[in-house]
Amino acid sequence: MNSISIVGAGPGAPDLLTIRALDRIKKAEVLVWTDSLIPPEIAQLAPENCKKIKTSTLTLEEILPILIGECKKGKKVVRLHDGDPCLFGAISEQICSLAEAGIDVEVIPGISAYQATASTLKKELTIPGIVQTIVLTRTSGRTGMPNKEDLESLAALQASICLYLSARHVEEAERTLLKYYSPNTPVAIGYRVSWKDEWLKTVPLRDMASVSKQRGLIRTTLYVISPALKESNQRSKLYQPAHKHLFRQR
Ligand SMILES: C[S@@+](CC[C@H](N)C(=O)[O-])C[C@H]1O[C@@H](n2cnc3c(N)ncnc32)[C@H](O)[C@@H]1O
Incomplete structure (x- = not known):
């Protein structure tokens, strides 16, 4: 069966690609890549004679014939998505249509923007006694949200919330979040995290919208709203001397 590699490119820095992703990119004969969200340095890792096709101006109806046509010619086709492809990657519709055309896929994970943001800040988003849940979501926008997942319901959890695809709706998001989080709750605002022109700043929730607007x-842009971003020396049970477990019985 013919096969296509759907590859996660990670947040932007080429050295945050997985070894498996780099392997597929280096072997690609056709690279169909999301140029609006992936820096050109990553596409340049493909061989010089690889056919490179940008998708920012294309529809699914235009992308699919390229993927199917090139794959059926026997070419090694890589469909490159930013971050991790399983998160807001619109890969499901591609996988279904490829299957109908008799084409199998492999999916290679990538580091998502929220992971790159937390690691750049040197922060854990799940601190025992403070917060143990991470919500990866977006504001409604043009795509809309299932009723039970509107931001207000998710904010009521007071978890670490990572808001993707939401910069255009930041004022509304801030208003909703302020109903459940204190105005001083830290919000990391990350623009092109791990790119050469990365901009990343932690501000109180009450300034989330105004800082975003000032910065244009x-x-x-990713927002991480989390009580875990405050300074804390809260300890987990895992490494406490009194906490025994399978690997530490003493
Ligand atoms: C279509 S979604 C894809 C998310 C991607 N699959 C991931 O796992 O990060 C694109 C959104 O992800 C976020 N994003 C992706 N890369 C980013 C980066 N390097 N810095 C900040 N936000 C990023 C932004 O919210 C952007 O609008």
Whole structure:
């Protein structure tokens, strides 16, 4: 069966690609890549004679014939998505249509923007006694949200919330979040995290919208709203001397 590699490119820095992702990119004969969200340095890792096709101006109806046509010619086709492909990657519709055309896929994970943001900040988003849940979501926008998943319901959890695709709706998001989080709750605002022109700042929730507007952020921006971003020396049970477990019985 013919097969296509759907590859996660990670947040932007080429050295945050997985070894498996790099392997597929280096072997690609056709690279169909999301140029609006992936820096050109990553596409340049493909061989010089690889056919490179940008998708930012294409529809699914235009992308699919390229993927199917090139794969049926026997070419090694890589469909490159930013971050991790399973998260807001619109891969499901591609996988279904490829299956109908008799094409199998492999999916290679990538580091998502929220992971790159937390690690750049040197922060854990799940601190015992403070917060143990991470919500990966977005504001409604043009795509809309299932009723039970509107931001207000998710904010009521007071978990670490990572808001993708939401910079254009930041004022509304801030208003909703303020109903459940204190105005001082830290919010990391990350623009093109791990890119050469990365901008990343932690501000109180009450300033989330105004700082975004001042900075003119509308794209490639992630918000991490989390009580875990405050300074804390809260200890987990895992490494406490009194906490025995399978690997530490003493
Ligand atoms: C279509 S979604 C894809 C998310 C991607 N699959 C991931 O796992 O990160 C694109 C959104 O992800 C976020 N994003 C992706 N890369 C980013 C980066 N390097 N810095 C900040 N936000 C990023 C932004 O919210 C952007 O609008």
